[in-house]
Amino acid sequence: MRDYTAYGLQIASELPLPELLPSAAAAPDVHIRYGAVPAELDNPVGQGVIYQARPGQLLLTLTGIANFLVSEGNAITIEPASESREEDIRLFLLGSSFGALLHQRGVLPLHGSAIETQYGAVVFVAHSGVGKSTLAAAFHQRGYRVLSDDICVITMDTGKPVAHPSFPRLHLWEDVLDRLDQALPRLLVRAKLEKYGVPLEAQFAVQSSPLYAVYELAVDTTPCVTVQPLAYMEKFEALINHTYRGQFVRGLGLRQRHFAQAATVANPVKMSRVTRPQKLFLLQELVQAVESDFEVAAMENVTCG
């Protein structure tokens, strides 16, 4: 077993996880082991093309890669397929399997990138392809430390929302599971797996930060970048919509918990929708608009021309 830290958790794993920061954890929160995994769950409550879920258990079935059984928020069992590659296994372990585990632990995993600022963590949520990883990479180039580029865990331990680092790597691959769940041909997916992350080295934040703001990125026919503050209900809706692997929640029997988490986090956190033009990806304008927005106390400014 090797010990690592990620997503605010101490992790002991039989599978080496070079993406994660090593840790000297005395008492791991999560154990990752190789072992036999059932082909199906008894009485699943929810299922998709590649998963079955019921309270306390989620089974992820990835032909040619591995089957993963995620249990009770503290254990993941991996049964690799013959001739599978460890990189592919790690991709679905650190992504979807941990997504299920984080739900089981009752925290709120957001599908978003996050950076550390002097005010606290700033999270960018968006649907695939809108540019959240690109934006985090741009802030990274400007000297900000990155907390996460794909999954940002929010907890409410202290009555205030806290954002936890994932691991020091910027993913440049696509959001594979969303595509898998739409049952795209497997060959296409395999091809997408060839892309891997680039290490962030020293520019990675290892400490959790109070959550300062969440920006929902959107694309529209607007001629310029706009920043619009969100009201409570819109904040709630955005947190629900951008929950990582939100499709697992119902089958895990955690809808009430998830509702309460989103409703609670939405209350104190500043949230805005950042809309960028469809045609041009005005990355510099986008970065400047967001940066000046979190640098001013009031969030009503609109940057245009």
Add this chain to the structure above:
Amino acid sequence: MHPSIALTTTIARSNEIITAEADDEIVMMSLEQGEYFGLGAIGSRIWALLEQPMTVAALCDRLITLYAVDVETCQRDTLDFLQELYAAEIITLVDRPVP
């Protein structure tokens, strides 16, 4: 079709709804369907008043003391609003005579 709600209909909150409040807004989820709903300021006030089941007429009597609105407008708007809440199974119709 849902039965229509009249001024004499007694309405109550559904037990199948969980809610969370912030400022003067409320978000809700139906436990059965897992659907989310949001109520704005006035909707939230109506939800608060419905802590005890009451008739639509009684509800409007309360609302006209809280908002600058005449009885007819209030009753018409409230009936429309309650019909929406009923379709979304956020409220139920109480099947007993009004005292």
